[in-house]
Amino acid sequence: PRTSFLLRRLGRLAISLIVVVLASFLLMHLVPGDPVRAVLGPDATPELVASTRAELGLDTPVTQQFVDYIGGLLRGDFGLSIQTQRPVSEIIAQRFPATITLGAGAFVVAMIGALPIGIAAAVSSRTGRHRARDITVSSFLGVLIAIPNFLLAVGLIALFAVQLGWLPAAGWGSVHEAVLPVLTLSLGPMAYLARIVQVEMVAVLGMTYMTTARSKRLPARLFYLRHALPNIVTATLTVGGLVLSGLTAGTVLIETVFAIPGMGRSLVSAVSAKDYPVVQGAVIVYALIVLGVNLIVDLILITIDPRSSITEG
Known part of the structure; x- marks a missing residue:
């Protein structure tokens, strides 16, 4: 199979x-x-x-x-x-590292942030003890999902670069210069993934076997990491693969806003100049990244759950 x-x-x-x-x-x-x-x-x-x-x-x-x-x-x-x-091919090879670093960095930040936020939101909403806080968190996540990347970029630049002066507004090559682009690209997907994790975790916590595990009075860390988290891996990976594909395509706008020397910026310039070969080459590379990510996620899923190869159409 x-x-x-x-x-x-x-x-x-x-x-x-x-x-x-x-x-x-x-x-x-x-x-x-x-x-x-x-x-x-x-x-x-x-x-x-x-x-x-x-x-x-x-x-x-x-x-x-x-x-x-x-x-x-x-x-x-x-x-x-x-x-x-x-x-x-030489232009792509020169610009590719910045693009893949930006996309991968944003994905890591999104995943690292989404899991604890989603799990905490699921636990809180299930107990029903902090309804006002749950509404606030859900609303905030909804805003992050809905806000366009370019508007988020402007807001982050205005706050952290112009007002506070903590971070540079543009450039690429150091950790400080990467913070704002990575945050801009990752916050929306992080909020989306957190909502998915929350929904899946609430469903898992309601299962009978989870009630049995809870009755054993296991430490919270052991209960959530060993029993709850593995049961949401499939859904999280599936959505995470789609998010990573979207992040890769989203680098085009972010590279333009933050003056990052990546493929996205070259693509925008090439479209304006009608530079056919550069546009076509960049589009093919982006397509390969997206299709490759989806293939890798599918292979991981079939390794975790072999039944996915049967249900897959």
Whole structure:
């Protein structure tokens, strides 16, 4: 079952990747405007524009360009940037570490914060002794989930960088410079995961076997960590995988706001300049990250609970 499950997942990953490659190629070529003219400027001579277009392979039909692009991808060649004439793979390799560090850091912070907050909220709401506090916590989590990242970024910059002067407002390369971007990217997912943990924990605490475990008068730490927490792992991992995928895509906005030299910032710049190869290369890498994360989460889930390979469609 595990082998067939893995083969099905790999097949879906391949199909999804093919769709992403095709969609990114077609969408970029449907954008109006001439990328060569955008790079060379309005004063470039027609001869220079024509020679540059021929050099980049943009003077051939779109179908031929697509065939050439696919052939390059199969060789690991993402093409050359229209703006800088540098290999796209080189640009991605240079920008990738900042993006993956930002996304992974935000995910770790979100998970570390969500578990204790969710468990504490579940225990409190189940006892019903602190209703006002429960409403306050739920409302605060709801606000964090709903608030847009760019607005949260502005608020954090205004408070911690402008008013208090504790942290830099932009930049990348030190722990201090990473705090605000990571917080901005992680607070919303942390609140969302905390709500999921809370709902799952409340359901688990109501189970008969949990009542039996509680009757043994185990220490609270042992009761929650050994008996309750393992029973919410599946749901938390499932949602956590989706959150991590969203965090990776969310780095595009955060990198732009905080001037982080990552793939997201390069992607925004490339879209503005109609730099087809950079946009397509960045989109493919983002898709690989998202699809890879989902595959890893599925493999972890099937290892923890083999029944998931049976119920999976």
